[in-house]
Amino acid sequence: MPTNAASAGQTAASETPESPQEGSPFALGLLLRRAHDRVAAAMDEALLPFGFERRHLMVLMRLQAAGPLSQRELVAQTDHDKASIVRIVDDLERLGLASRELVPGDRRLRAVTMTDHGRDIYAQARRAAEPAMTEATENLTPAQTRQLQHLLRAMLGS
Amino acid sequence: MPTNAASAGQTAASETPESPQEGSPFALGLLLRRAHDRVAAAMDEALLPFGFERRHLMVLMRLQAAGPLSQRELVAQTDHDKASIVRIVDDLERLGLASRELVPGDRRLRAVTMTDHGRDIYAQARRAAEPAMTEATENLTPAQTRQLQHLLRAMLGS
DNA sequence: TATTGTTATACTCTATAACTATA
């Protein structure tokens, strides 16, 4: 079960970490980490009322996009190993957001399937995340935010 | 002591996670995480021969940029709490890269000071990181990489 | 024998707080 230990990252240490030097080969990594942390914190906060966390959301997102998936497929499509996926799907089942369905052809497989409630909650979470994202990128114009996403996609080769 | 458990991230699960949908409010976070993970993995690999890890490097970077710092200052200038800083400085001392010096005015303070060896190793690590960074951003032109850093800086307001 | 999913275990990292030594 999710533990709602979200909203960490706001311990006393949140003063003002120094900005990495422009030319340092380490600068990009630091910037990426801090940018990610900011977005992740915004998202954790947005997800608090829903009782699940980012990793659950990521699985819901894949299910929404691709329909029922075996846990093996979820492993391939997320950044989690099979043991973590088991626990995430456990949580989603417990919350009534997804269920494990039998697959006629192969009785080893579990077709992880979003429930109607899951689809509803996912849509709500999506709406709840929008203002959080807007806030996390408030220093950028919408065009700059798109450009940032474009460059990240290019960097990742996708 | 660093455990060189770096170079994780290359477990069996590294197939091809799906690309997040263009318009999703969750896309930016996922892209930032994957981009960070790629850069972090490149850096972990580059640091392997040195026997320390990213968090040690970050402290060395601050010491290089700002001279001797108390552990309290290191807490403020990094993303670590004071207990973590203690262990990082322990590691750096053990490796002969930094030392805790007494501060004349206040005997509670420890001036964490880079050794000559530490400066030498830091310079080496910096050089070792450059090809790793180049590889991590191989899909971007140098101008795009600069633009990416610029946008991240703007997003973070620094 | 290989694969899917589950369970159990260990390990890393972080967070917390108790503790000391100074101030």
Place this chain on the structure above:
DNA sequence: TATAGTTATAGAGTATAACAATA
């Protein structure tokens, strides 16, 4: 009483591998 640093402890997250059930 407050601060700097240390130490000890507990927690979350992940990784690993042993295991059960299929194929």
